[in-house]
Amino acid sequence: MPGAGHRGAARARWLGTGLLGLFLLPVSLSLEVSVGKATTIYAVNGTEILLPCTFTSCFGFQNLRFWWSYNSSDTFKILIDGIVKNEKSDPKVKLKDDDRITLEGSVKEKVNNISILLRNLEFSDTGKYTCHVKNPKENYLQHQATIFLQVVDKLEEVDNTVTLIILAVVGGVIGLLIFILLVKKFIAFIIKKTQEKKKECLVSSSGNDNTENGLPGSKAEEKAPTKVLLHPSWAQVQIFLALGADRQEPPVIWETS
Secondary structure, eight states: OHHHHHHHHHHHHHHHHHHHHHHHHHHHTSOEEEOOSOSEEEEETTSOEEEOOEEEOSSOOSSEEEEEEEEOSSOEEEEEEEEEOSTTSOOEEEEESOTTEEEOOBOGGGOOBOOEEEOSOOGGGOEEEEEEEEEGGGTTEEEEEEEEEEEESSOOOOOOHHHHHHHHHHHHHHHHHHHHHHHHHHHHHHHHHHHHHHHHHHHHHTTSOOTTTTOTTOOOOOOOOOEEEEOOOHHHHHHHHHTTOSOOSOOOEEEEO
């Protein structure tokens, strides 16, 4: 049946993937060797230099073997060979090719340090130095890391003037941009406040008395007409008396201006 064949093929693929994972798991968790971040170090002729090397292992180790090798264009040799019995024992040197070399390592406090110190450097010491480690618990897989040593007459001082100038220019540009943004925000704030004040003035002035200016929509009260008091003439008094008015006072005539 096609369905059964398909399921069989799927199981075979899953089985193959699982076996591959089991094979790669020890490799991914295996011992790692490091000589630091710098791939090249410089030292002055006649001085000494520490060649660093550390290792880590998730499986632990027992009777771990380590050695340092030197390799130049025309020479290859083993400088030092040793063994670390277990995680509580310091490394022991079994073979040393040069008396100028001293093992400076220790495995106490989980440092796992197998660095070496090389004294009385010579120009011929220039070359590649490789730290090798082999752990029996990992089927004697060999791990290594290499560092290049360059012996020079004197160390040249690095001129950082250009770098400092670039940093100063970049810092100045960034500072200027920040200042411009702050000024822009301040100006926008001032403009906003000014517009709000103008709006308040327009609202408050809309209720003022604009009658005298002839503006429509004024809410001003209408003024009462002015009353003018006039004194009557003698003829008007005679007429008033002739009409039989009882009042003896001359009439007051109010006239609207």
